[in-house]
Amino acid sequence: MAASVGRGAPAAGPEAGGALWAEVWALLPGTEEGLTLALSGEVDDCVRPLLRRARGLLYGAEGRPGEEAAAAALRRLGDVLRDYSWEKLNAGPWREISKAWRQVYTYGCLFGALAEVAAGRPLAPAVRLCDMGLLMGASVLDNVLARLVRVLQQHLPREQRRGAAGLAAESVRTEPRPAPAVRPEDALPRLRCPSLEHFRDNYLIPQKPVVLEGIMDHWPCMRKWSVDYFCQVAGCRTVPVELGTRYTDEEWSQKLMTVGDFISQYIVNENSMGYLAQHQLFDQIPELKEDISIPDYCCLGEGEEEHITINAWFGPEGTISPLHQDPQQNFLAQVFGRKYIRLYSPQDSENLYPHESQILHNTSQVDVEDPDLVKFPNFRKAAFQSCILMPGQVLFIPVKYWHYVRSLDVSFSVSFWWS
Template sequence: MDDCLREIKNYITDENALCEIKNENLNESSAQTLRNCLSYCFDDLKINRNTRANKVIEINSVIDFLHDELNTGHWSEVALYIRHYFSLASFLKCIIILKNADSLTETVIKECLKSLDMGILLGAPLEKNSELLTNLAKYLMKKINELAIEEKDERYVEVTKRKLEDYQKNNSENILGMMVPSEECPSLEYFNKTYFLPQVPVKLKGCMNHWPATSKWIDVNYLLKIAGDRTVPIEVGSHYVDENWSQKLMTMKEFIKQHYLSDNYKIGYLAQHNLFEQITELKEDILIPEYCCLSLDYENSEEPDINAWLGPMGTVSPLHHDPKNNILAQIYGYKQIILFSPKDSPFLYPHEDKLLNNTAQVNPLQPDLEKYPKFSKAKMYKCLLGPGEMLFIPVKWWHHVSALEKSFSVSFWWK
């Protein structure tokens, strides 16, 4: 265990920066408790068992206090320093768990990973140790695989592949809409002139053939090896405007068993989650499309937001629009996408609620024309997006997405 702790210290790029706990930001009691826990983590003296137990209680008290602060008011109004301290406390809890353990067991590693993931999900990267939690989680996942504690008896090797014709006959042909144009790996100049500048959606083929993800991620066991014991947010329910919709945290392994592979459970969706900043190993399997370098406002352009969408057949993103340009890359599986121009917004009946005004009330696949009569004036476009294909969705274009089978997609949002 001492060797493990010494290795972990190598991930700390600035140990002094961890000690900058200011009373004016935290209450005096929480600040002092956090300092005590920090000293304990980096004190090499032998500690008796009573002190060990007390340190777990102490760090949990700080985490509980910070968690309450995170959940007071709107998320956007949470002070950044609270999120920084939550990340620090989550890291210290991991070190305390390891320091108190007699050996590096499956239970110990899983408890550490849960603490680190909570710090990543709810906290914010530390200013001078920005990759501390993600690197430590990556290290512990390697340890858990070295211990050979993976469940080898349950394997799901390959996603079932169906013929494109099956989807065309059963889905796309029955939808009354214009087909989105398709291009075979267009040049940057041609894409910019023909689609990006005029803001027209297009399906892009042959642009992902060199991505490792297109072959690696089909094997669910690969995902379990990389991320099986990592905690991720899951949407439960048909879609986010459904009254029974909810969110919960679970490990990737739990999600895959309960929702992804099971036909007898509620629909669960790992949706719009920045999985690749949390689990950086997976980011190595994808590439940012070159088209994302284009901008309508280069002075305010920025790196793309990259999100993961993993789920079983039947997951739905209701008709909505996004504040940025989007390239939706389909790793595997088929999705049916319905689109409408921003010009048709008055015919789509956006929700009046401020939080949902980017989401339409009408379901384009089953429109209630008595309730939403103007919908008949909207011009519908459709796209059947298959493995290895991308769809460019311009900013403010409305889109409705349905998974026709188990699928994994990656979205790139950019200005």
């Protein structure tokens, strides 16, 4: 009888042969042919045989002696597929990377994670493999990695689900500190639940920023989300974190770590500065996406809903987004914490001294709250509007509008970029 790690012969390990493996196996196609290994393009000739061999191990076609040996062989094939495709993913600009190679990387992560579960090994490495595939790969088998990691996460011990932050997250300081003064003549207008027509005619078409109130009161995140909640829901999940106060600093860098480690090192510890800022978080962790809604006003745009980019911004007090502009309309929704925000019209671009380098051409050289007026004398000519964005408020930032953001507290915001 052919040995495998699949349905016919459950792999070694008490959990793999029981409820967990049954849940995991239910996520996969019922037959070997059903796991199609479809790729959206060409890859090196050696890759497809490796994929088919790994699939054979899952469904019993390899004939290896014993399930433990099959799981070990599957783990090695996952390593090979990930290592080989990783070189391709880092061979040039991301936009030029073939989707097919990203899919190969996803399959490598899938087979590796399945091998960990089949062998009855600790689940944290399998969860990390799923997250790496979700971050760097491309969806295969109806986004099987997102479904797999959700199952695995439920079987982790509670302390592992919460991550390293543990109970410390419950003691994060919540009392507000003094905020910068916003002069009445500089304050952004506020509007409560305007009609689509009123928003379109008075703000979208003339491209005027405005703070909207009341439009996110019904979102589940407004009653559910907190630092401790993120420990519970995503503490064990691996995400990219930006290290440093602002992305223009020389010491700024990026690092992959679990949400629990991020909270422990950069939220609980007020002496360190790191920021979780990424557009994949809600696809990677669908539980969070279920707690938010795309603002109705986005229907006034030209693109389809699937083209709206949803970004997460989670960080400690003092995190700064330097004065910059974005190529799309933006709704910035504040879930918890406060942010001080300044806006400058695109008409003032020359007075804002954008960086000359191509990579930072959309970012000003000026430190907005402590400008060097000797070096940047025309900055004093630039008029601005400002606000303290409070929980439950949504700021409309028109396309190409310059904006500077500083977190006044531990803060979580969600931005929607739309055309």
